[in-house]
Amino acid sequence: MKTEDLIATLATEAPMAPSASLERRAGLGVAFGGLVTLTLFFVVLGPRPGLLIAMSDPFTLAKTILPLLLAPLALIMSLHAARPAVPLGVVRWLALIPPVSAAGLFLWAFSTTGAGDRFALFIGHSIQVCLPAITILSLPIIAGLLGALRHGAPVRPARCGALAGLASAGIATAIYSTFCVEDSPLFYAVWYSLGIGIATGIGALLGMRYLRW
Amino acid sequence: MTDRNDRWGDLLRRANRGEAAAYARFLTEAAPVIRNIVRGRAGMDAGTEDIVQEVLLAIHAKRHTWRESDPVTPWLYAIARYKTADAFRSRKRGGTQVPLEDLAEQLADDGSGDPTAARDLARLLDEIDDRSASIVRAVGIEGESAGEVGARLGMSEGAVRVAYHRALARLRKLAGTEGLTEETKE
Structure with a gap:
């Protein structure tokens, strides 16, 4: 077929196919994935006793708030990354707030905790729950989000997938944090971040595989 | 700009x-x-x-x-x-690209097309969905017009052409990956 013929043929389909916008699909994907994650969470883990009282401490609240703040910022970036030539924009700088805050909290906790207690708080007693839980709780949301982003056209699929993983991990970590009773930043600033990093890496790998077009 | x-x-x-x-x-x-x-x-x-x-x-x-x-x-x-x-x-x-467009034309000409090529095409056609494969056969090999095929399948002429083109693009891609499997086999 000649290129001119192809163009003539494509032109007959000029009106845009009525399809839900990328943003709407992503919203639905996150909602469905989030529902699965929440169900999984309530069935297997559930919130800690005395959650509201614990959360009245701002340093405990931060372990829920920071990932919750990260999620929409990463989601917006993943949507930008799904459109060719759309820059990530100022969101990328805003997205630095949660990790920088976490690092600050870690340093603050390090300086205010007695030398003898630091290591015990850092290691805690639930790393073996924390890391797999954050990873697994992220997966349904990653799946929902990637399903939506496939309708986009990411020119760097791994980056787009990583951002989707980051957004999903933000939500999953916020949910997980209501179960976790390790309230020292020496614990959560490190291990939550590692869990989020794992989910982000999974997102990048899945993106390379499923976001190509 | x-x-x-x-x-x-x-x-x-x-x-x-x-x-x-x-x-x-x-x-x-x-x-x-x-x-x-x-x-x-x-x-x-x-x-x-x-x-x-x-x-x-x-x-x-x-x-x-x-x-x-x-x-x-x-x-x-x-x-x-x-x-x-x-x-x-x-x-x-x-590796080398199979010139599918030529292949389809060659097969349409007469029965004397390269038999290996015919087998290759038949195998590739098996790997795409039936509707696309039948469009490629009808338009590319049997030389039917897009309008005729469209009337038979209940599609517009334009839709048939786009489907034909997409199918060819997919066949090219498949031919590319098949080249790989054959190379590694040898």
Whole structure:
């Protein structure tokens, strides 16, 4: 077929196919994935006793708030990354707030905790729950989000997938944090971040595989 | 660049309102620019036009990722670069390209087409969905017109042509990956 013929043929389909916008699909994907994650969470883990009282401490609240703040910022970036030539924009700088805050909290906790207690708080007693839980709780949301982003056209699929993983991990970590009773930043600033990093890496790998077009 | 961007933006906005002529003009003006991008990567290769057509199909399939407030030219260049790199990756992996278009024509001519080629095509056709395969057989091999096939399948003539083209693009891709499996077998 000649290129001119192809163009003539494509032109007959000029009106845009009525399809839900990328943003709407992503919203639905996150909602469905989030529902699965929440169900999984309530069935297997559930919130800690005395959650509201614990959360009245701002340093405990931060372990829920920071990932919750990260999620929409990463989601917006993943949507930008799904459109060719759309820059990530100022969101990328805003997205630095949660990790920088976490690092600050870690340093603050390090300086205010007695030398003898630091290591015990850092290691805690639930790393073996924390890391797999954050990873697994992220997966349904990653799946929902990637399903939506496939309708986009990411020119760097791994980056787009990583951002989707980051957004999903933000939500999953916020949910997980209501179960976790390790309230020292020496614990959560490190291990939550590692869990989020794992989910982000999974997102990048899945993106390379499923976001190509 | 800005002139072009404004003009293309205008054309695409009109295309989004269903103006086929504006869309045709946009694609016609974009084609030589895409060809330059492909050639920048490929040199004056015989396969250039195939890649140009793949880029045009990609632009068509992903036209909803352009928002009317975004500049058009960077969007279009990004797609062209991505699809060109993609085409080169799969071509490199696949070794030599099977000229499917020629193959289909050759088979349509008479029964004397290269029997290996005929077998290759038959095997590739098995790997795509039945509807697309039947369109390729009818249009590419039996030489039916898109209109006739469309009437039989209850599709518009344009839809048949696009389906035919997409099927050929997929066959090319499949032929590329098959080349790989055969190379590794040997």
